[in-house]
Amino acid sequence: MDRSRIIVTAVVLALLGAIVPIAAMVHLSWIQAVQKEHKRLQLFASRAIARADISRGDATAALLQIDQFTGIRCSADHIARMRQLTINTRSTEEMGYFENGLLKCSSWGLTEGRVAQTVPDFTTRDGIAVTARMQPVMSEGHLLMALRYKDHNVLVDPVRFVDVIVDPGVQLALTTETGILLGALNGPDPARIEKIIAGPDEGIDDDLLFATARGTGWIAVAAEPKSQILDSVRQQRLLLLPLGAFMAAFIIGMVVWLSRRRLSPLGELQIAVxxxxxxxxxxxxxxxxxxxxxxxxxxxxxxxxxxxxxxxxxxxxxxxxxxxxxxxxxxxxxxxxxxxxxxxxxxxxxxxxxxxxxxxxxxxxxxxxxxxxxxxxxxxxxxxxxxxxxxxxxxxxxxxxxxxxxxxxxxxxxxxxxxxxxxxxxxxxxxxxxxxxxxxxxxxxxxxxxxxxxxxxxxxxxxxxxxxxxxxxxxxxxxxxxxxxxxxxxxxxxxxxxxxxxxxxxxxxxxxxxxxx
Ligand SMILES: Nc1nc2c(ncn2[C@@H]2O[C@@H]3COP(=O)(O)O[C@H]4[C@@H](O)[C@H](n5cnc6c(=O)[nH]c(N)nc65)O[C@@H]4COP(=O)(O)O[C@H]3[C@H]2O)c(=O)[nH]1
Missing domain, CATH: 3.20.20.450 (EAL domain)
Incomplete structure (x- = not known):
């Protein structure tokens, strides 16, 4: 290689040596900030799963207890017992008893309407049939979730399932394994949630960072706009950029040293040999x-x-x-x-x-x-x-x-x-x-x-x-x-x-x- 080519190569290498480590550190700071954020979102999603499991556990326990009731169905005692269990079970809004597929009485009393049993969306391993979203007969308002065991069911407000504390800006959604949205916090877009749960457990979907946690029967998604992590990226950059600058200085120093050595008569002779x-x-x-x-x-x-x-x-x-x-x-x-x-x-x-x-x-x-x-x-x-x-x-x-x-x-x-x-x-x-x-x-x-x-x-x-x-x-x-x-x-x-x-x-x-x- 003649001198001019060595000098051109050295300049190109020095430029690369300056740009690559700094660009790498900028990229690394972004990756690290994203990883950190994914961990945080993962934590929120896992908490939602844990919360949903607790809520379902409570509702299931209430159902098992009412199933043990030996008295006459829809008697005053039965209704009182159902009411008591409803009041004592935090997640439960209402409890009902079905006979021949029709609601006969609930924790509110005897029912007159001919309310039919719902078709479950899925049945858990412990035999609880779950209908994700249904309109309650007695209470007007938003859709509730129905959990049925044998002839009794409970209605649960899905909000109880996502009853966790998240940072402002973090959207949380809980869905069934089939993608039915059970509850949400901070207004996630259901279509995006459906898309996210079909993919990997964490990642970036356009402008959204997300992480999912999967439990038995539920999937929780925690997501937030990418812009939320800019501060974290800046902090990572402050840590990593000096390292990038040091590496760049080291590489440039090496390039200068090697090219000077290469350009020295002895360096040239060594290469010739x-x-x-x-x-x-x-x-x-x-x-x-x-x-x-x-x-x-x-x-x-x-x-x-x-x-x-x-x-x-x-x-x-x-x-x-x-x-x-x-x-x-x-x-x-x-x-x-x-x-x-x-x-x-x-x-x-x-x-x-x-x-x-x-x-x-x-x-x-x-x-x-x-x-x-x-x-x-x-x-x-x-x-x-x-x-x-x-x-x-x-x-x-x-x-x-x-x-x-x-x-x-x-x-x-x-x-x-x-x-x-x-x-x-x-x-x-x-x-x-x-x-x-x-x-x-x-x-x-x-x-x-x-x-x-x-x-x-x-x-x-x-x-x-x-x-x-x-x-x-x-x-x-x-x-x-x-x-x-x-x-x-x-x-x-x-x-x-x-x-x-x-x-x-x-x-x-x-x-x-x-x-x-
Ligand atoms: N260790 C080592 N040293 C090497 C080797 N090849 C060359 N050298 C060294 O380099 C000297 C110069 O070689 P040259 O430029 O080819 O120069 C040659 C030749 O080109 C030159 N020469 C021969 N005839 C004439 C002449 O009529 N007029 C002039 N002006 N120069 C002549 O005189 C020199 C004669 O060679 P030397 O006295 O041996 O002197 C040689 C020898 O000491 C090698 O393979 N190993």
């Missing part, structure tokens, strides 16, 4: 006398997602400092095998020199990595040269054991950029090296009168004394090449022959350089 954004270019190494291609140096490049290539000297120092270099070395090894397996198997005289970091040299951890990478490829270990700069040999003892082990495995070991560090002849003598690369800065002085121009023959002489092969690096002119040939330097690498190139070009270069003239 993780995404394996590296490729390898190969710079041919030629035999100076013949111009034959004898191999190449593998030179890593960081291919950015936008396709641009970053030179290694711009990221290798940071990779070394941060320890990412070992992962990069591993990727280079894998790429070399992937790119050049066929060429190396087909032509055993070709070698590829891989650059090792100081860590790779001091720990030797790279050797098993190479061994594993070469397994089942057919590439010979001697076709892989290992190049290390003088910095890799600072800890001479560990460097020596790595060099020894590398050579045991069959690799050639080359000292790179020779002459730019502090290596001395005696220092080099202690290391079983195979080749020495003369740094470009010395090659540049060839045929010039600079102060360092006299160093180059010394380096050549030193390498010969140590019986090391010599590779001259950075050969740019024919004069330099001629000089090197004259001084018996076998190999050269530089723009005079070829620049670093992608694998396919290197393969073609090698074939053409080796083709018979």
């Amino acid at each position: 993780r995404k394996r954004e590296f490729i390898v270019h190969y710079q041919p190494i030629v035999e100076l006398r013949t111009g034959n291609c004898i191999g190449a140096e593998a030179l890593v490049r960081w291919k950015r997602p936008n396709g641009s290539l970053v030179r290694p000297d711009l990221f290798i120092p940071l990779a070394e400092e941060s320890g990412l270099i070992t992962a990069i070395t591993d990727q280079v090894i894998a790429l070399v095998v992937f790119d050049l397996n066929r060429l190396l198997v087909a032509d055993r005289s070709i070698h590829i020199a891989i650059n090792l970091s100081a860590t790779d040299v001091s720990t030797a951890r790279v050797l098993p990595v190479i061994e594993k990478a070469l397994q089942h490829t057919g590439i010979e270990p001697q076709q892989i040269w290992l190049e290390a700069t003088e910095r890799g040999f600072v800890d001479i003892n560990s460097a020596r054991s790595t060099v020894v082990r590398a050579r045991e495995l069959g690799h050639a070991v080359v000292i790179d950029d020779f002459g730019t560090g502090y290596s001395s002849l005696s220092y080099l003598e202690g290391l079983p090296l195979d080749a020495l690369k003369i740094d470009k800065s010395f090659i540049d002085t060839i045929s010039t009168n600079s102060a360092t121009s006299s160093v180059t023959p010394h380096i050549i002489g030193m390498a010969k004394t140590l019986k090391l092969k010599i590779v001259a690096e950075g050969v740019e002119t024919q004069a330099q090449a001629d000089y090197l040939v004259e001084h018996d330097v076998e190999y050269g690498q530089g723009w005079l022959f070829a620049r670093p190139m992608p694998a396919a070009e290197f393969i073609a270069y090698c074939r053409q350089a080796k083709a018979p003239a």
Whole structure:
């Protein structure tokens, strides 16, 4: 991802990070206020059910008691007993006795009209037949509920069933299980109540919050307009918004921190390593006398997602400092095998020199990595040269054991950029090296009168004394090449022959350089 995309993504994430938690808290405060209100409404509805059960229980008890009366029906005693039970039973308005399906007497006395027994709407489990709404004969006024047991019935004012205290604005309705409205407080709309009891036990119906409670025989609905909970929502918001603001600040902070980290050179390099954004270019190494291609140096490049290539000297120092270099070395090894397996198997005289970091040299951890990478490829270990700069040999003892082990495995070991560090002849003598690369800065002085121009023959002489092969690096002119040939330097690498190139070009270069003239 390039910088501008990272910045755009960070801004979008920061905006989302600011909006989402606050919006979530606003939503949560609404949900919590609704839940709280549902609980409260549920409580009212349950109380109505409990009240209805008590009222029915009282009426049932009165019916059972009158049923126990053994005297003559509709006698003065019977009527007095019925009256007494009516007065003592809070929910009961009137009690009556039926014979042959007609009302014969009631708690008010003998009846003359031919009042027929009502058809019950339902019968409870304890045998009480309930008619939800009926017009009383004796008392004018609103509809009453009739409960009948055997030949007696009681009339109950349905208001007794919803005789509970509710907050102003809370509508309460009690219905039968079949939806017949028995009693109501604060004027609920019967059609809405019918709709509500057919659905879930709590919820929101347009502008109404509701909760229902179901008892045996009854359903109670408590409802109130949504606007009633606005205060509660505001209170919840006061509690939750600071939390949302804190979360938003935290997320924005994280986004800023992550994007800064992502935008930092190290952050970018870490991602490049993780995404394996590296490729390898190969710079041919030629035999100076013949111009034959004898191999190449593998030179890593960081291919950015936008396709641009970053030179290694711009990221290798940071990779070394941060320890990412070992992962990069591993990727280079894998790429070399992937790119050049066929060429190396087909032509055993070709070698590829891989650059090792100081860590790779001091720990030797790279050797098993190479061994594993070469397994089942057919590439010979001697076709892989290992190049290390003088910095890799600072800890001479560990460097020596790595060099020894590398050579045991069959690799050639080359000292790179020779002459730019502090290596001395005696220092080099202690290391079983195979080749020495003369740094470009010395090659540049060839045929010039600079102060360092006299160093180059010394380096050549030193390498010969140590019986090391010599590779001259950075050969740019024919004069330099001629000089090197004259001084018996076998190999050269530089723009005079070829620049670093992608694998396919290197393969073609090698074939053409080796083709018979
Ligand atoms: N002006 C000029 N330059 C020439 C000429 N011939 C070769 N060069 C450049 O000199 C460098 C030679 O590689 P080096 O000394 O190992 O120096 C390398 C090496 O120390 C390091 N490097 C490259 N690849 C790797 C790698 O895979 N691992 C590690 N640890 N270091 C690497 O980065 C350094 C720079 O690599 P590059 O930028 O590819 O630069 C390469 C190459 O492109 C020439 O005739 N003229």
